Amino acid sequence: HPRHPSALPAYLLVHNSWYYGLDLTFSIVLLLLALAENPSVDKFQLPVGIHTTLELVSLGVIGVELALKLRWIGWTMILKHKRTMVKGITLFIMVLEAIIVLVRQESHFRVTRALRPIFLVDTRACGAVRRFIRQILQSLPPILDMLVLLMFFVCSYALLGYFLFSNHQTNLYFRTLGDSFVSMFVLLTTANFPDVMMPSYAISKWNAIFFISYISIVLYVLMNLMLAVVYETFTGIEKDKFRKLLLHKRKACQLAFRLLVSKQTPNMVRFKQFHGLMRYYSPRTSQRDIILIFRQLNTSGTGALTEDEFLGIYDAGTLKWRLKDPPDPWFSAAWPPLRIFCRAARTVVTWEYFEHIVYVLIIGNGLAMFIRVLESSVSLEEGAKNFCASWDTYLFLTLFLIEALLRIVGLGWGEYISSGWNFFDLTVTLVALIGSLILLVRPKLTVVVILRPLRLLRLFKLKKRYRDIFGTLVLLSPLMWSTAIVMMVMYYFFAIIGMELFSQYDLRNCCNGTTVEDFYKYSTNSSSGIGYYYLNNFSNLLISGVTLFELTVVNNWFIVMDAYANVAHSYSRIFFMLFYLFTMVVLTIVVASVLEAFRFRIQYKKQTSKRDEEQMLHEE
Amino acid sequence: HPRHPSALPAYLLVHNSWYYGLDLTFSIVLLLLALAENPSVDKFQLPVGIHTTLELVSLGVIGVELALKLRWIGWTMILKHKRTMVKGITLFIMVLEAIIVLVRQESHFRVTRALRPIFLVDTRACGAVRRFIRQILQSLPPILDMLVLLMFFVCSYALLGYFLFSNHQTNLYFRTLGDSFVSMFVLLTTANFPDVMMPSYAISKWNAIFFISYISIVLYVLMNLMLAVVYETFTGIEKDKFRKLLLHKRKACQLAFRLLVSKQTPNMVRFKQFHGLMRYYSPRTSQRDIILIFRQLNTSGTGALTEDEFLGIYDAGTLKWRLKDPPDPWFSAAWPPLRIFCRAARTVVTWEYFEHIVYVLIIGNGLAMFIRVLESSVSLEEGAKNFCASWDTYLFLTLFLIEALLRIVGLGWGEYISSGWNFFDLTVTLVALIGSLILLVRPKLTVVVILRPLRLLRLFKLKKRYRDIFGTLVLLSPLMWSTAIVMMVMYYFFAIIGMELFSQYDLRNCCNGTTVEDFYKYSTNSSSGIGYYYLNNFSNLLISGVTLFELTVVNNWFIVMDAYANVAHSYSRIFFMLFYLFTMVVLTIVVASVLEAFRFRIQYKKQTSKRDEEQMLHEE
Structure with missing residues (x-):
């Protein structure tokens, strides 16, 4: 809130829908620029001069808005408020880079473009997204712990696999310790199963034990435990948040109560004061509803509220009243x-x-x-x-x-x-x-x-169960939006990096002599069922998005990874493995939230009466 | 319990470790016979005469034991007790078939062998397995409901896919409505992604929307909801069971209390009676512990237990007492x-x-x-x-x-x-x-x-979190055993049917002109990375087991399915789809139980004091 009269115009400027609208519009424009920048989507291509000018305009608007906001919250706040600081620094670097591009008239290796979603996430419309990101960050420690445990098994089995299979000539999965680790990491996702087993299985059937034990331990035990750990952390955080909110409300009620009591009745709030409070607190509540809320709160029937009775105001305020006799049609x-x-x-x-x-x-x-x-x-x-x-x-x-x-x-x-x-x-x-x-x-x-x-x-x-399911979907829809935006942000981040790193490579016939050779065989008149993988590349933003979606689905993701490890550098595997870990974290938390939402819905339903349920049934 | 003195010898015969041991041994022998029967595992092969005789001996022993049991519980019980009835009928059919094989000296199409695990599950050692199976059956209705909803989307998208892609010449996934349905069903498991998308993606990039929307709805929303529904049902069942057990114990306590009170003190149980009860109820409890339990129960300190105090006996009986001063080393x-x-x-x-x-x-x-x-x-x-x-x-x-x-x-x-x-x-x-x-x-x-x-x-x-995880693993180990046995039983069932149906087919170069052609290309001097799939067959029990494990892991399962659909009959897909659905059900319930066990562990830990935790920490 403004502390000084001079900051008041800035405060009013910052808190209005025009400000929010401009902020949102230009952060989206900034994101969409990636469609027009080289490597661009066909038909969307713009000359370097135009898209850089657009970028500078957007950055300028966002910069001016940031400056206004800083004038209101005070310039020193930039050092304390981490999000604003990151935003400021990113903005500065981007403006610098855009000017360089404008001067040189060609784009350099601009990975910083991957940070553009920061501006979107910082807008007012994305409050739920920020909350979801905070939730992810809070759930991260247990996930990282589980990953360490998983990695122990991955490394141990990689070592064993190397010693068991590296001298088989036909087995390309375990030639070196590095290969062995990659194969085991991919097997964590089951994407290369049973292919990874087949060469050694062909030599001795008993080699299957190695793979079966690995999958049983890592996939069926540890991965399930990971979900359990995340779920437990998640519900713990939710409960804690709820408890804090309750305490906060209680404190607020106590403070309000002390302000409302009059000298005549120092332990009671009378209807006159209550009515005044409600006029201020929720101006839209009708006179009738205020009386009803007051009578609802006043369980003792004395005509004035004690402190204990007053504490229920938050709950009573959200009640909806229905006429006993329905209104005329x-x-x-x-x-x-x-x-x-x-x-x-x-x-x-x-x-x-x-x-x-x-x-x-x-x-x-x-x-x-x-x-x-x-x-x-x-x-x-x-x-x-x-x-x-x-x-x-x-x-x-x-x-x-x-x-x-x-x-x-x-x-x-x-x-x-x-x-x-x-x-x-x-x-x-x-x-x-x-x-x-x-x-x-x-x-x-x-x-x-x-x-x-x-x-x-x-x-x-x-059927009741389907109504529960659809009801949960309605309950989940804000979360789904947040998830979708978080995924989009992640896709954007990785797509920009992927395009900068890999857009120049052509994957046709790229991997001869490797395990994924068949998936990239290409000839103009062929009709191989599986030779289409060269299409999964990073040649523009939309295609990168589809490729990243395929990586999210996990099945066969290593085929794309191996191709780029082959044509670019074997370290490009890091890009793909990191992406896998990121999506795994987000998806695990999504599963946990769906579980929690469904349980909440069911528990809530158990507490509502039959009549309420019929009413809801009708409304849904 | 025996109702008639004449049944007493049978009762004693049925309730001793020899009876249980024989039952278990011969049911395992019966299962192992599948290794020796045609198609047999190398080195285990036995002539038809020998393995059939072995089978008849095992069936005979199990039959005699069943007869003894029936003599004790009464012959009419066979009609009421469903499990025993099924066992009896299976036994009868199997004896008949074994005799036929012995006479003809060659095996016919004996799918009934798939029912052999019934005898194993019915043994006393598999009580936990039977409970787990009961749990699965109870969780089945919500799973089936979810499957219906899933199938609605699968069918709708199959229809749409057929109309969109069936006129693309290079697209073998959507040629007919049947193909389209199979492709969409497999896509439910993501196993054929992104291959199924590639031919249409090559024609227009916008076709990706069809597949992305399908996967988002079906996999990321509905499948997660399925887990939520199963988890909720599962915890509901557990709670209900617990409540019933508690009521049952309470009733038992009340009955015992009425028997223990003496005429002098009709509302109290004195130590003498309590001591007698404990001698009978748990003979191993030492004199010291009985006194301790009595004093623990007698919260009022009157020297005699009231009915309310007596109700705590089940909990007090499980307490362990530790000496305040540790014993001498x-x-x-x-x-x-x-x-x-x-x-x-x-x-x-x-x-x-x-x-x-x-x-x-x-x-x-x-x-x-x-x-x-x-x-x-x-x-x-x-x-x-x-x-x-x-x-x-x-x-x-x-x-x-x-x-x-x-x-x-x-x-x-x-x-x-x-x-x-x-x-x-x-x-x-x-x-x-x-x-x-x-x-x-x-x-x-x-x-x-x-x-x-x-x-x-x-x-x-x-680290505490890892201790929790390992603690949960210990807590889960009985469940894991049950799961493992249930999976084994399921594998056995499907392996026998698979062998009877598919063991005669050779998959080398089986699928030319289909989408899985490349996975079965075989030439004696080739070294294709992916041409090993012909090894995933049903040529004997162990190899069938490995093949079924690959199907359980789900990745690339359709490659095996399509091959048999091609060489045998397209209806053989039913076998593979059913297997997928069965494993999915079992694995979903396993996930639900792991979640429940971990939450239970954490909640339980929260209630134990710091000192207890240190003690447990030391013990684990």
């Missing part, structure tokens, strides 16, 4: 004929078998789809048209539209759309309709076939 | 010179820096190993000798032996061996010594190099 004041129609629609919609009829319709739609799939058709386009633009499609779409219309008319738009399931139904129906119309115009666009089966998802609402 | 009555030496050893061992010196020694050993590894040597055997039979090895081994000797002499053998870590140290040191001696005699046996690094594991005792 929206159409009660409408034109009479319309009112009759609406009342009829309402009767139909609230009829107990209405839902059943809808489910029967959905199942019918599913059966029709099934029959359409089995039908043979002349061409693919004909098949797509049969599947999602035939008479039965339109029949069911019309029925679904009528259902939606009845519900909207009967319940009113507000109540209809407040249920996630209704929103889903309407969206899917409309999208499927648009899709089938598009198909009529452009028969080649067969991708729209995915839209018809989506309606079947509604069937999963029938 | 073992050597206090020994020959005086020895006593002086022992006392000196005890002083050394209990010296606060003794542990530190040992750790320094271990680190020194590690450094010596590291230097030895970096040393170049003429041959592998020379290297192995340098590594684990050189002067520094013997120096450190001697020092470690002296350490162990000092501890044994100072603490006494009983106290020394009661700590798991000491036991580990001694074993590893002795084994390493024996290993280095073996290497001197037979220099080719380089496998012993693994024995030297094992000593480094002791270093992990230094």
